[in-house]
Amino acid sequence: GESVGLHLPTLSVQEGDNSIINCAYSNSASDYFIWYKQESGKGPQFIIDIRSNMDKRQGQRVTVLLNKTVKHLSLQIAATQPGDSAVYFCAENKRTRAGTASKLTFGTGTRLQVTL
Amino acid sequence: DSGVTQTPKHLITATGQRVTLRCSPRSGDLSVYWYQQSLDQGLQFLIQYYNGEERAKGNILERFSAQQFPDLHSELNLSSLELGDSALYFCASSADGDSYNEQFFGPGTRLTVL
Numbered sequence: 095g096e097s098v099g100l101h102l103p104t105l106s107v108q109e110g111d112n113s114i115i116n117c118a119y120s121n122s123a124s125d126y127f128i129w130y131k132q133e134s135g136k137g138p139q140f141i142i143d144i145r146s147n148m149d150k151r152q153g154q155r156v157t158v159l160l161n162k163t164v165k166h167l168s169l170q171i172a173a174t175q176p177g178d179s180a181v182y183f184c185a186e187n188k189r190t191r192a193g194t195a196s197k198l199t200f201g202t203g204t205r206l207q208v209t210l
Numbered sequence: 211d212s213g214v215t216q217t218p219k220h221l222i223t224a225t226g227q228r229v230t231l232r233c234s235p236r237s238g239d240l241s242v243y244w245y246q247q248s249l250d251q252g253l254q255f256l257i258q259y260y261n262g263e264e265r266a267k268g269n270i271l272e273r274f275s276a277q278q279f280p281d282l283h284s285e286l287n288l289s290s291l292e293l294g295d296s297a298l299y300f301c302a303s304s305a306d307g308d309s310y311n312e313q314f315f316g317p318g319t320r321l322t323v324l
Contacts, residue, residue: 126310128312130315135317136317136318137212137214137300137302137315137316137317137318138253138300138302138315139212139315140312140313140314143312145310183252183253185253187310197255197258197266197268198243198255198313199255200252200253200254200255201252202252203252203253
């Protein structure tokens with residue numbers, strides 16, 4: 095069946111260093127991938143997305159890399175800050191048979207801890 | 211603040227009971243999604259509505275149902291509650307039903323079944 099998983103449940107990074115959060119997906123039919131950030135007591139918040147016709151996309155301090163060959167997704171956060179401490183989820187999205195429906199499948203999440 | 215509101219914030223009830231969770235999407239958004247987040251299952255997609263009609267279904271139990279009203283707010287009904295239904299329930303909205311549209315999540319409703 096479909097699954098989206100993460101390699102590391104917890105990542106501890108020193109403030110100012112770069113963070114790399116990894117994600118493996120199994121559904122080769124997925125054509126859209128998203129990273130979400132969830133802070134304690136809040137709902138998931140969109141960070142960055144990438145379509146399957148791309149292999150890299152950059153945002154503000156974040157970069158997502160997609161390797162379709164090995165079905166791997168990563169989120170890179172530059173100059174990690176204490177405010178980046180949260181759980182990060184990757185999610186894959188594929189169109190249903192209806193063509194326009196949306197169904198996100200989330201990974202289990204990685205907790206990023208930023209130490210001072 | 212995502213613009214998506216959910217009520218109530220917390221809900222405590224007993225097994226066998228029925229509850230209704232409410233969601234108001236962002237102004238102008240036509241699609242509403244429901245997710246369940248539990249400790250052992252992570253975030254699970256339950257169901258999507260678009261402009262009042264069911265658009266996609268995920269891992270939603272038969273004891274659960276949802277609807278989207280003409281004013282686009284949505285309700286998730288959970289019946290015959292079991293201990294395992296204790297979880298965070300999130301609602302998200304997007305501009306339309308297209309799978310590439312960003313989903314904006316609400317703050318969630320924490321359901322505790324005793």
